[in-house]
Amino acid sequence: MPDTIHFTRQVPDPGFIMKRNQIWKIYGTDFKANTVRLLEETGLAQMIGDRKKRIGIKPNLVVPSPAEFGATTHPEIVAGIIEYLQRNGFEQIVVAEGSWVGDRTSEAYEICGYRGICEQYNVRFVDTQKEKWHTTDCAGMKLNLTNITDEIDFLINVPVMKGHCQTKVTCALKNLKGLLPNREKSRFHTMGLHKPIAHLQTAVRQDFIVVDHICGDMDFEEGGNPVVRNCIMAATDPVLTDSYACYLMGYTPDEIPYIRLAESLGIGTTDLDAADIITLQSGAGDTAFNNPSFFEEELPREHKLLEVSYAVDAVDSCSACYANLVGALWRLREEGLIDRIPKPIGIGQGMQGKTGKIGIGKCTAGFDVCIMGRDNCGSGKKNRGSEA
Numbered sequence: 001m002p003d004t005i006h007f008t009r010q011v012p013d014p015g016f017i018m019k020r021n022q023i024w025k026i027y028g029t030d031f032k033a034n035t036v037r038l039l040e041e042t043g044l045a046q047m048i049g050d051r052k053k054r055i056g057i058k059p060n061l062v063v064p065s066p067a068e069f070g071a072t073t074h075p076e077i078v079a080g081i082i083e084y085l086q087r088n089g090f091e092q093i094v095v096a097e098g099s100w101v102g103d104r105t106s107e108a109y110e111i112c113g114y115r116g117i118c119e120q121y122n123v124r125f126v127d128t129q130k131e132k133w134h135t136t137d138c139a140g141m142k143l144n145l146t147n148i149t150d151e152i153d154f155l156i157n158v159p160v161m162k163g164h165c166q167t168k169v170t171c172a173l174k175n176l177k178g179l180l181p182n183r184e185k186s187r188f189h190t191m192g193l194h195k196p197i198a199h200l201q202t203a204v205r206q207d208f209i210v211v212d213h214i215c216g217d218m219d220f221e222e223g224g225n226p227v228v229r230n231c232i233m234a235a236t237d238p239v240l241t242d243s244y245a246c247y248l249m250g251y252t253p254d255e256i257p258y259i260r261l262a263e264s265l266g267i268g269t270t271d272l273d274a275a276d277i278i279t280l281q282s283g284a285g286d287t288a289f290n291n292p293s294f295f296e297e298e299l300p301r302e303h304k305l306l307e308v309s310y311a312v313d314a315v316d317s318c319s320a321c322y323a324n325l326v327g328a329l330w331r332l333r334e335e336g337l338i339d340r341i342p343k344p345i346g347i348g349q350g351m352q353g354k355t356g357k358i359g360i361g362k363c364t365a366g367f368d369v370c371i372m373g374r375d376n377c378g379s380g381k382k383n384r385g386s387e388a
């Protein structure tokens, strides 16, 4: 259990830079103003230093769904980061992201409000689904990264803290998967997902993390069941950040293998006992969030996925396929219909060339009944150095 400090400083210390064992939090509904305040208090500009540095901002636009549904990063947070950076003299800013396999980033860019932000602040947006890519050695593992990863000097990761149908928790570490080309995202699943996520961190360093803990879905990464907490957090250690996310969501780092693997690769620490959790008082109008009892409120721990995963036979399934299936199964369970469908339902890249009764996605094309889904999932595409 980390120590919690309730912090009330009114005037930021201009020379202060947050420490690596710290996680700063602020509660409230003025998301842009609270983001700016968090960055001022934690000393982001001092941390970046040279105003000529190229700064990358990596939100989560996994699906074309507005942030209030619990899947994507609130655009107000990214607007707050850009405003803060521009006010402090940083001009080379790029926002980079790619949606999951099965959805198009260009749709999320519009629907999630990022076109508006990028045009308002005159900031470039890079769709990593359309970027060229190269192969990099990531601590003994060859991974394919989009070229934008080599054009960033300081990366600000802006994940949503939420549940995930396969890894249980997704926050800082897993969010970097959006910087991969589509085909590599699918390949990660054939490599067990956890190990490549951990190794990816050795080639793409996240220098600063702003966590959207406003209303993440605690079970499904594509959202739909938002749990409102109206909290934004700042940190610099992604392993510590994810360990704290586990703590809040009722898991331990031992239940999420990529967190322990990242720690073993020297990316950060899972030691929450040595962490300082610092809660800033929010603006005067947000009195509800300045009530200390609010901060201790627990997140729901239903873990819905565990109750329907028995119905699925998954081998190397991509997240989009798997998440849509278990989401549908959960709705069938709620309606009392789950026992009326034949089980198990086959899914995943490991099902290619196999037979069975019911399958989801074109990887199960050989099954008696196959529900294909959208056609842009990448299955069967050739490796050609660009997803464009």
Ligand code: SF4
Binding pocket: 101, 102, 186, 316, 317, 318, 320, 321, 347, 348, 349, 360, 361, 362, 363, 364, 377, 378, 379
């Ligand atoms: S059909 Fe296969 S390749 Fe396509 S998203 Fe599903 S599991 Fe991945």
